[in-house]
Amino acid sequence: MSSMSSSSFASAATPAASATPAASVHPLTVGFDLDMTLIDSxxxxxxxxxxxxxxxxxxxxxxxxxxxxxxxxxxxxxxxxxxxxxxxxxxxxxxxxxxxxIAPSPAMSGAREAVAAVQAAGGRAVVVTAKHEPNAKLHLNHLGIEADAVVGWLWAEAKAEALREYGASVYVGDHTGDVRGARTAGALSVAVATGPCGAEELRTAGADVVLDDLTAFPAWLARHLEG
CATH class of the missing domain: 1.10.150 (DNA polymerase; domain 1)
Incomplete structure (x- = not known):
């Protein structure tokens, strides 16, 4: 979970801060990569x-x-x-x-359930991707994956810009670039071995957690929130 205190959320909700999408009322924000994390593109x-x-x-x-x-x-x-x-x-x-x-690209196994698990816990699921943002939104709309926000055109360390902006405490991705983005943002890096990078490569890059795929994410999230 986010390390922000309840007083931090109260201050973030002031009018001066309301123009930004920072985690004012959502202590849990989880970022997700798109290609080979949420969708098989x-x-x-x-x-x-x-x-x-x-x-x-x-x-x-x-x-x-x-x-x-x-x-x-x-x-x-x-x-x-x-x-x-x-x-x-x-x-x-x-x-x-x-x-x-758009039409030929299916959702990855567990993608909808992973996003839903974040939202069921009272959090926000934010997609942060290197893809052209309008096309990323088309994929999600086509597949019925209802993210709370979508930010495109960010790769590797640059993903930290959106992760910080939204107050993400966790970032889920399949590439070592996603691991670097999470670490740059100070977020927990959860990697799924469903893309071009294998589990050991993701661990070596610094992933905090490596899952076989997103079907394991809801159970992991429940344990994470209990801790």
Whole structure:
């Protein structure tokens, strides 16, 4: 749980602080990554990359691309396109994304239950992702995952910006970049071994807790709150 005292919540609720989404009335805020944490975006991203390849007449190994999800899109595009085209191609990819990537991408096992467990405990579930924020929201809406807030365009240590802003005491992700984001924010790092990083790699990166997948999260959260 958050280390903020009850007096801290009282002061955070003052009009001067109400303009920010800080944890004024929610002592529990849990952040979640999106790709390979809450959603299996591989089928959709593969389809989007294949369409991008066709439209630009440029080879993109979509199977290779989806094996290393996590970092911002621009890092992947740099493997296939010259530097001067990255911005242009990135914009094109994001335009193609809603049509090709949303419908094929299912929720990860336990994703809905993990978010619901936070909310059932009186807390907030905030999605913090490197993905283009409008597309992240499309995924969640399509799958019926009702997060309390969604913040996009943040990767690794930069995720700490949103985690601090919302007062998150826990951040759940599948990548070592998510571990770094949690640690930078001073949040507990809960890692799930459902993405490109294995359990041992996540532990070595500094994850405080490593779960096989999100189906184990509600029970872990209950124990965490009891402690």
């Amino acid at each position: 591989r089928p959709g991203i593969k389809a989007a990359f294949e369409e991008l390849s066709a439209v630009t007449s440029t080879f993109v190994d979509a199977d290779l691309a989806i094996s290393r999800l996590g970092p911002p899109l621009e890092q992947e595009l740099a493997h296939w396109f010259p530097k001067e085209r990255i911005d242009e191609v990135g914009d094109l990819y994001r335009e193609l994304y809603p049509e090709y990537a």
